[in-house]
Amino acid sequence: MSELGRLSLLLAFACSIFAVGSIAWGLRTGLSGPLRGGRRAVWTVCGLTVLAVIILERALLARDMSYRYVAEHTSRDLPLHYAFTSLWAGQEGSLLLWLLILSAYGSAFLFAYRKRLDPFYDAVAMVIACVMIFFTGLLSFVSSPFRILATPPPDGMGLNPLLQDPGMMIHPPILYTGYVGFVVPFGFAMAVLLLNRSGTRWIEEVRRWTLFCWGFLGVGILLGARWAYIELGWGGYWGWDPVENASLMPWLVGTGFLHSVMIEQRRGMLKTWNITLIALTFLLSMFGTFLTRSGVLTSVHSFAESNIGPWFLGFILIAATAATALILYRKALLESENRMEAVVSREGSFLFNNVLFVALAFATFLGTTFPVLSEAVTGTKISVSAPFFNRVNVPIALTLLLLTGAGPVLSWKRATASVLKRNFILPAFLGLVAALVALPFGATGIYTLVCIFGAAFVVTTIVMEFARGIQARKSAETGALPGQVVRLVEKNKRRYGGYIVHSGMVVLFLGVLGSSVFQKEAHGPLRNGESLKLGPYALTLRGVTDHQKQNASLTTAIVDVQRDGKFLATEHPSKAFYSKSQQPMTEVALHSTPMEDLYLILGGVNEDGSASIQAYINPLVSFVWVGGLIMVLGTLIALSDKMRLRREEKSA
Amino acid sequence: MRLLRAFIALGLVATAMAAFAAPLPAKGKDPAQEITSQLICPCSCGEVVSGCICETGMSMKATVENGIKAGKSKKEIVGALVSQYGEVIRGAPKPEGFNLIVWIAPFAATLLGFTIAWLFLRRLVRRRGERVTAAAHGDVRQETVAFLSGRSLEEDRDSLRARAEAELRQMKQGREA
Numbered sequence: 001m002s003e004l005g006r007l008s009l010l011l012a013f014a015c016s017i018f019a020v021g022s023i024a025w026g027l028r029t030g031l032s033g034p035l036r037g038g039r040r041a042v043w044t045v046c047g048l049t050v051l052a053v054i055i056l057e058r059a060l061l062a063r064d065m066s067y068r069y070v071a072e073h074t075s076r077d078l079p080l081h082y083a084f085t086s087l088w089a090g091q092e093g094s095l096l097l098w099l100l101i102l103s104a105y106g107s108a109f110l111f112a113y114r115k116r117l118d119p120f121y122d123a124v125a126m127v128i129a130c131v132m133i134f135f136t137g138l139l140s141f142v143s144s145p146f147r148i149l150a151t152p153p154p155d156g157m158g159l160n161p162l163l164q165d166p167g168m169m170i171h172p173p174i175l176y177t178g179y180v181g182f183v184v185p186f187g188f189a190m191a192v193l194l195l196n197r198s199g200t201r202w203i204e205e206v207r208r209w210t211l212f213c214w215g216f217l218g219v220g221i222l223l224g225a226r227w228a229y230i231e232l233g234w235g236g237y238w239g240w241d242p243v244e245n246a247s248l249m250p251w252l253v254g255t256g257f258l259h260s261v262m263i264e265q266r267r268g269m270l271k272t273w274n275i276t277l278i279a280l281t282f283l284l285s286m287f288g289t290f291l292t293r294s295g296v297l298t299s300v301h302s303f304a305e306s307n308i309g310p311w312f313l314g315f316i317l318i319a320a321t322a323a324t325a326l327i328l329y330r331k332a333l334l335e336s337e338n339r340m341e342a343v344v345s346r347e348g349s350f351l352f353n354n355v356l357f358v359a360l361a362f363a364t365f366l367g368t369t370f371p372v373l374s375e376a377v378t379g380t381k382i383s384v385s386a387p388f389f390n391r392v393n394v395p396i397a398l399t400l401l402l403l404t405g406a407g408p409v410l411s412w413k414r415a416t417a418s419v420l421k422r423n424f425i426l427p428a429f430l431g432l433v434a435a436l437v438a439l440p441f442g443a444t445g446i447y448t449l450v451c452i453f454g455a456a457f458v459v460t461t462i463v464m465e466f467a468r469g470i471q472a473r474k475s476a477e478t479g480a481l482p483g484q485v486v487r488l489v490e491k492n493k494r495r496y497g498g499y500i501v502h503s504g505m506v507v508l509f510l511g512v513l514g515s516s517v518f519q520k521e522a523h524g525p526l527r528n529g530e531s532l533k534l535g536p537y538a539l540t541l542r543g544v545t546d547h548q549k550q551n552a553s554l555t556t557a558i559v560d561v562q563r564d565g566k567f568l569a570t571e572h573p574s575k576a577f578y579s580k581s582q583q584p585m586t587e588v589a590l591h592s593t594p595m596e597d598l599y600l601i602l603g604g605v606n607e608d609g610s611a612s613i614q615a616y617i618n619p620l621v622s623f624v625w626v627g628g629l630i631m632v633l634g635t636l637i638a639l640s641d642k643m644r645l646r647r648e649e650k651s652a
Numbered sequence: 653m654r655l656l657r658a659f660i661a662l663g664l665v666a667t668a669m670a671a672f673a674a675p676l677p678a679k680g681k682d683p684a685q686e687i688t689s690q691l692i693c694p695c696s697c698g699e700v701v702s703g704c705i706c707e708t709g710m711s712m713k714a715t716v717e718n719g720i721k722a723g724k725s726k727k728e729i730v731g732a733l734v735s736q737y738g739e740v741i742r743g744a745p746k747p748e749g750f751n752l753i754v755w756i757a758p759f760a761a762t763l764l765g766f767t768i769a770w771l772f773l774r775r776l777v778r779r780r781g782e783r784v785t786a787a788a789h790g791d792v793r794q795e796t797v798a799f800l801s802g803r804s805l806e807e808d809r810d811s812l813r814a815r816a817e818a819e820l821r822q823m824k825q826g827r828e829a
Contacts, residue, residue: 232699233705234699234700234703234704234705235702235703236703239699239700241698269776347773348773351769351772351773352766352769354769355762355765355766355768355769356762356765358765359758359761359762359765362757362758362761363757363758363761366753366754366757366758367754367758370745370753370754374745374750374751374754377750378749378750380739381738381739381740382739382740382742382745382751383692383698383739383740383741383742383743383745384744384745384754385692385698385700385743385744386700386743387689387690387700387742387743387744388743388744388745388754391744392755392758392759396758396762521682521685521702523713586705601705603705603710604705612705612710614703614705
């Protein structure tokens with residue numbers, strides 16, 4: 001079967017080359033035959049990749065230890081569902097998942113535009129097929145998941161215990177759906193440049209694809225944060241780890257694009273900038289995969305030894321050079337159709353917001369890669385971690401929060417003084433009131449106050465926008481307020497979906513503020529009956545038990561939790577020892593309420609029988625998840641706007 | 653113009669905030685946690701020491717707590733740990749020598765981005781102003797140029813209103829005549 005797997009990937013490689021060549025020929029000659037052939041080749045790549053995935057999954061589920069990949073990432077005692085998700089536990093499998101999603105996007109794209117005869121869509125498919133060549137080539141010749149061991153071991157090395165979590169079953173595919181999807185907007189942008197196309201129709205289509213991928217990437221990031229919170233056991237959910245940063249960078253630049261694309265749609269401006277943002281988003285998603293898979297972050301030496309690192313870097317450089325060359329070559333096509341009327345306008349605020357998004361992405365990029373750069377230049381190993389990013393990124397993000405409030409209430413073209421007064425005085429006043437009210441509750445730091453001010457400012461501007469919308473439709477609307485709000489959103493899903501995303505972001509910011517600035521911690525060894533005090537909580541150890549689960553043994557502390565002297569719950573923080581990896585893993589005990597989480601970790605059991613307990617009070621963590629969900633809801637609303645338009649198009 | 657200046661000031665304030673950025677205020681955190689939240693565990697876990705429960709992390713926490721009890725300053729405690737484990741334990745690199753790049757570049761880039769965006773917007777606005785001047789040649793759209801040439805929004809609106817009123821008067825007089 002492994003030969004069939006290898007063959008399917010080789011054929012997929014050949015089909016990708018054929019697709020690119022055939023479409024290029026069709027575009028050059030204007031013949032429809034080669035274009036059709038190219039389209040079919042893209043479909044075929046998808047089919048062959050599905051076949052390769054099925055073969056590898058079969059081996060994983062059957063624990064066929066003759067496959068090197070299976071032996072390295074599973075074991076016979078691994079639960080079946082984790083054996084299935086081992087597909088994305090290692091490098092080769094992750095790359096195969098990348099290719100699967102990439103080829104699915106290629107096919108979905110062709111299916112979505114199957115009735116359009118415009119060769120423009122073939123050109124987009126050609127760009128997607130170019131990326132397919134890279135991945136099929138990598139999987140066929142450099143990093144094959146179908147390598148066979150001469151002497152299969154009786155059992156495998158097991159799955160990394162960190163990945164044995166329900167969150168890890170869905171987090172990578174969702175994250176990759178976001179990551180990989182940016183290839184479609186990139187394809188659109190390159191096709192526009194290749195075919196020298198003008199017009200704005202493509203920009204609406206690219207906005208929809210970008211919103212889709214951006215939404216998935218956001219959900220993926222959120223799931224990753226949730227997984228880190230539950231599984232890693234260090235008390236937080238975002239550690240500015242390079243892997244986290246890798247996913248954040250394309251999300252940030254993609255967010256910038258989703259704002260500036262509005263200027264192009266409405267005013268025909270910033271075309272070069274938008275195409276640059278699309279290209280940058282795709283390149284950063286490739287760079288993210290490179291960061292996590294090349295070993296470059298461990299050290300420059302491991303990068304040199306990595307079998308895929310130099311290939312990835314080469315591909316990114318080629319793609320970046322090609323995109324830059326095309327943008328420069330088609331400079332005339334990207335000339336603005338309109339001129340700016342005033343700096344103080346929505347266009348102006350969007351441009352400044354773009355600067356901040358790109359600056360955040362740049363700071364994250366530099367911080368993530370700097371240890372490697374520093375080691376290469378100075379020979380000294382340094383760390384650039386959460387303490388650095390908190391100092392550098394937080395003020396930029398807070399400025400962005402303030403602009404989030406300002407942007408939507410500035411009018412297009414030019415904001416007059418009266419509009420500014422009308423829209424800004426109340427939000428600024430309420431922002432100040434909120435900051436003043438928060439002062440006695442311990443909100444004293446400058447960042448804290450700016451965040452509270454910004455949150456109140458943004459929420460007020462959003463409420464005002466809704467109120468204005470309802471007021472404007474008052475003659476046409478009757479009924480209760482919630483119904484009016486729903487109908488208002490239905491009338492302009494894109495706009496109000498965006499506002500809902502903004503309000504979700506405010507809730508998320510408050511969650512981050514609460515859980516980072518107001519976090520409390522206590523730790524200590526506890527003997528049976530002894531208590532640890534943390535804020536209003538008293539944590540009393542009632543005993544330690546040991547038990548066995550399928551592939552791990554668990555040591556669990558039984559901790560009674562009291563709040564203000566009243567019994568609240570019995571929690572069970574645990575430590576698991578996985579038989580294969582022999583790695584201790586923390587199993588966090590979490591007592592969640594809407595306002596705060598009590599987070600308990602069992603550090604270990606000491607020789608004298610005492611249990612090392614680490615406890616945190618994490619205020620407002622639930623706001624992070626709720627804020628994320630609101631952002632998802634807003635994204636879905638904004639996306640559904642186009643669906644309505646498409647239905648209308650069809651019925652017309 | 654005042655609003656424009658306010659926009660630029662916003663950018664500058666943000667950058668200044670970043671440049672002098674202190675670690676996030678540690679409300680309710682003890683002094684030991686303030687120090688350990690700035691350090692990285694040098695073992696393979698790579699966690700921030702305050703949240704680390706591995707052996708090395710716990711030993712670093714104990715060193716910090718003992719140092720505080722012995723009355724040592726933050727600088728002394730961190731210095732001792734750095735000499736033991738190396739620069740790699742600093743969560744944020746010391747701002748000196750080559751490391752200055754990572755501290756300065758993000759703020760410089762933000763400032764540069766703001767400046768470029770502002771100049772770009774000004775150029776677009778001015779270009780339109782020039783176009784309008786050439787086309788209008790002193791006709792009714794002069795006030796737009798006046799706005800673009802730097803008059804305040806209120807002044808501009810007043811001028812527009814005055815012009816409109818004058819034209820209405822002229823029309824009225826013409827009709828009466």
